[in-house]
Structures are given as C-alpha cells and as structure tokens.
Amino acid sequence: MRRTRHYSAFAIAREALRRHAGWQPAWRDAAPKARYDVVIVGAGGHGLATAYHLGRDHGITNVAVLEKGWLGGGNTGRNTTIIRSNYLQDPSAAIYEKSRSLYETLSQQLNYNVMFSPRGVLMLAQTQHEVRGYRRTAQANALQGVATEFIGPARVKALCPIIAIDGPRYPVLGALWQARGGTARHDAVAWGYARACSDMGIDIVQRCEVTGVRTEGGRVTGVETSRGAIGCGRLGLVVAGHSSRLAEMAGFRLPIESVALQALVSEPIKPCMDVVVMANTVHGYMSQSDKGEMVIGGGTDGFVNYTQRGSFHHIEETVCALIETFPMLSRLRMLRQWGGIVDMTGDRSPILSRTPVEGVFVNCGWGTGGFKAIPGSGYAMAELMATGRSVLAEPFGLSRFREGRFIDESVAAGVAH
Numbered sequence: 378m379r380r381t382r383h384y385s386a387f388a389i390a391r392e393a394l395r396r397h398a399g400w401q402p403a404w405r406d407a408a409p410k411a412r413y414d415v416v417i418v419g420a421g422g423h424g425l426a427t428a429y430h431l432g433r434d435h436g437i438t439n440v441a442v443l444e445k446g447w448l449g450g451g452n453t454g455r456n457t458t459i460i461r462s463n464y465l466q467d468p469s470a471a472i473y474e475k476s477r478s479l480y481e482t483l484s485q486q487l488n489y490n491v492m493f494s495p496r497g498v499l500m501l502a503q504t505q506h507e508v509r510g511y512r513r514t515a516q517a518n519a520l521q522g523v524a525t526e527f528i529g530p531a532r533v534k535a536l537c538p539i540i541a542i543d544g545p546r547y548p549v550l551g552a553l554w555q556a557r558g559g560t561a562r563h564d565a566v567a568w569g570y571a572r573a574c575s576d577m578g579i580d581i582v583q584r585c586e587v588t589g590v591r592t593e594g595g596r597v598t599g600v601e602t603s604r605g606a607i608g609c610g611r612l613g614l615v616v617a618g619h620s621s622r623l624a625e626m627a628g629f630r631l632p633i634e635s636v637a638l639q640a641l642v643s644e645p646i647k648p649c650m651d652v653v654v655m656a657n658t659v660h661g662y663m664s665q666s667d668k669g670e671m672v673i674g675g676g677t678d679g680f681v682n683y684t685q686r687g688s689f690h691h692i693e694e695t696v697c698a699l700i701e702t703f704p705m706l707s708r709l710r711m712l713r714q715w716g717g718i719v720d721m722t723g724d725r726s727p728i729l730s731r732t733p734v735e736g737v738f739v740n741c742g743w744g745t746g747g748f749k750a751i752p753g754s755g756y757a758m759a760e761l762m763a764t765g766r767s768v769l770a771e772p773f774g775l776s777r778f779r780e781g782r783f784i785d786e787s788v789a790a791g792v793a794h
C-alpha cells in the first residue's frame with residue numbers, strides 16, 4: 378500500500394526547491410471492490426472518523442466509505458465549527474469531552490493541520506433562568522471533569538469587548554465560559570481523516586450513492602449502489618440528515634426528523650473578536666474566521682425538509698438578534714449563506730447503536746451540534762462495530778426511546794450549533 382509523504386517543514390522546503398512537483402494526492406480515488414468486511418455509508422466527519430478508528434484501533438482495514446457526492450460535502454463542510462463539551466448530562470459530557478480532548482492533538486495524530494483553535498467559548502446568560510441553568514451546568518461539569526466556569530458580565534466584556542452588555546431587551550448577566558473550547562477548520566478535519574484512512578488501505582469511494590440494503594435471514598449481506606452491488610459483513614449508516622432514508626432501505630424506522638439549518642458569513646474585517654459567542658435567548662452565535670469573516674449561525678426551519686439551502690427570513694431573524702448583542706454588526710455586509718440537513722432526535726442527543734438488522738449499526742442524531750463530536754464519535758462507533766460494545770456509546774442506543782431513558786440536552790443544544 379502506497380503511503381502519502383509525511384507533511385513537515387522539511388517537506389515544504391524540499392518541495393519549494395523543486396517547484397512543488399513531488400506532492401501526491403492526499404487520498405486515493407478508489408473504485409469499489411465486490412466485498413468488504415465493513416462498509417460505512419457517508420464520508421462526512423463521523424463516517425471517516427469511524428473508518429479511521431476501525432483501522433487504527435482495531436486493525437480492520439478491509440473497509441469502504443461510500444459517499445454519494447464528494448467527501449465532506451454534507452454538514453461537515455457546512456457547519457460553523459464550534460467545539461465545546463459543556464453539556465449537562467454525564468453521558469453527553471463523557472463523549473463530547475473525549476472528542477474535545479482528541480481535537481487537542483488531532484493535527485499531530487493525522488499529520489494534517491486541522492487548525493484546532495481553543496480560543497474559548499462563551500454561552501451568554503441573558504435571563505435569570507439562563508443564569509440558574511448555566512450555574513447548574515458549571516457545577517455538573519466540575520463533577521464530570523469538564524473545565525468550565527460561570528463568569529460575570531464584567532469578565533464577559535473583558536473577553537469580548539464588542540459585546541453590548543447593557544443590551545436593550547436582554548442585558549448580559551453572565552456566561553458559561555469554556556476556555557479550551559473553540560473551533561477547527563471543517564474541511565481539514567474531513568480531509569485529514571480521509572488521508573489517514575487511505576494510507577491504511579481503506580477505500581473512499583466518492584460519487585457512489587447507496588440505493589438499497591441487502592439482507593438475508595435478518596442479517597446484512599451488502600448494499601446496492603449507483604456503482605453496483607457491494608457485499609459486506611457489517612454496515613455503518615453515518616449519513617446525518619439522510620439517516621431515515623437509509624434506515625428505511627434496511628427495513629426499520631428511526632426517531633429522527635430532518636430539517637434545514639443555515640449559517641452565513643459577513644465580508645472579512647480586521648480581527649475584532651477572538652472567542653466564540655453563543656446567545657441562546659436572542660438566538661444567534663458568532664465567531665471570526667481566520668480570513669476575518671464573521672461566521673454566524675442561524676436557526677433550524679420549523680418544518681421537516683431536505684432542501685439544503687438557506688432562507689431569507691432566517692437571515693433577517695438571526696442578524697436582528699445578533700445586532701442587539703453586537704451593535705457593530707449593523708454596518709457589515711453579508712457575503713453568503715448556505716444550509717445543511719440536520720438529523721434531530723427528540724432528546725437532542727445522538728444515536729450510536731446496533732439496529733434490528735444484525736450487522737447494521739447507526740451513528741446519527743447529532744443534529745445541529747455534531748462537528749465537535751467527530752473524533753469521539755468515530756472512536757466510540759468503531760469500538761461498537763468492532764467489539765459489539767462501547768462504554769461511551771452505550772447510553773446512546775436506540776433502546777432508550779422505547780425505555781424512556783432520554784438524555785435530555787435541549788438546554789445545551791438550545792441554540793443550533
């Protein structure tokens with residue numbers, strides 16, 4: 378198996394001297410084989426991270442990741458890249474903190490710069506109800522080993538001078554502050570995992586849409602695709618907003634609703650904000666990209682749809698909301714908007730689970746907040762698929778919906794991020 382060249386300062390210097398003629402493609406564009414031990418559907422961050430950990434941690438490399446479009450072209454390449462782990466419930470804090478801690482060294486692990494920037498995340502408290510809620514979360518996080526603190530308005534202003542803390546309707550009363558939360562470059566996360574997978578011999582097959590799931594005696598035997606039938610021993614469905622459709626092909630139903638979530642960016646401006654701010658009450662969140670654009674997240678559509686594009690009323694609502702907290706935004710021009718199809722569960726927690734079909738596993742339900750979970754989710758899903766059990770994944774099984782063991786994160790996910 379050909380390995381890609383190690384990226385290093387030395388390699389850049391050498392290539393500079395020979396007109397960059399020696400770089401290779403970061404991953405092989407594989408053609409599908411007739412059969413694999415494991416097939417993963419969906420080359421977003423979660424599918425690629427699952428394949429990576431199957432190879433790295435469990436030595437399973439006869440794996441294909443099938444993608445109907447281009448890798449990272451789903452929500453992974455459309456999100457606003459906020460990374461944090463300040464969730465309330467213990468199972469959530471465990472998987473999101475595992476993920477956040479993996480992000481700390483992901484660039485070194487993958488030998489690919491994912492531009493993790495632990496610049497700190499502020500979740501603003503703008504009502505007494507939120508003050509109580511975030512104080513409670515800070516206490517829960519202390520018990521869970523997640524480093525967060527509740528801070529007062531003066532500290533918020535010091536961390537983010539462009540905030541108007543005496544806002545007209547909702548003054549800033551404090552914030553939940555996670556100093557090691559932040560952002561990463563979304564495409565780079567997908568590309569880095571893809572390169573590492575390809576190096577291990579895992580096939581990433583793009584423009585290969587799965588159109589059916591083959592079963593025999595209640596067990597998966599393979600998939601039908603736009604590039605022919607492919608056999609497999611185990612199948613992972615990791616397709617975010619398309620999860621219900623894939624489950625239907627396999628013959629079961631998922632408690633998922635798919636809706637469009639959108640975001641927008643402004644024209645680039647000089648650096649003015651070096652933290653991430655989320656304002657749940659007025660509903661909006663914002664960070665500044667390395668290029669200087671203000672990256673702004675809006676809300677989900679209030680109805681089920683698969684449109685994968687933005688809508689004007691959300692832009693208006695989101696920008697109006699943020700201008701209350703950041704008045705300087707009123708003088709900015711907006712550059713572009715886009716949307717992605719997110720997969721929402723009733724308790725706003727993900728599903729990492731076996732399914733009624735033997736050999737079929739699902740990883741979905743990350744909804745509006747799964748980018749931050751990619752490394753941890755890949756780690757847990759690979760363990761589940763390889764060994765049949767994962768401590769991190771166990772609470773997120775499908776059985777919780779039958780048994781009423783919900784992991785309610787509607788507060789932590791109160792704003793779409």
Ligand SMILES: Cc1cc2nc3c(=O)[nH]c(=O)nc-3n(C[C@H](O)[C@H](O)[C@H](O)COP(=O)(O)OP(=O)(O)OC[C@H]3O[C@@H](n4cnc5c(N)ncnc54)[C@H](O)[C@@H]3O)c2cc1C
Pocket residue numbers: 418419420421422423424443444445446447448449450451452453454455456457458459460585586587588615616617618619623638639640674715716717718719741743744745746747748749750793794
């Ligand atoms: C606007 C927006 C902002 C967001 N902001 C944040 C944020 O700030 N922080 C955060 O943590 N999360 C955020 N999210 C959520 C996050 O993007 C997702 O939870 C995460 O990217 C999901 O990754 P995934 O790999 O599961 O799905 P995806 O990246 O969507 O990958 C699934 C892939 O499956 C493919 N696929 C679908 N059907 C088939 C088929 N039949 N055959 C083959 N392939 C198929 C799709 O083409 C797609 O590439 C945001 C989402 C959006 C839309």
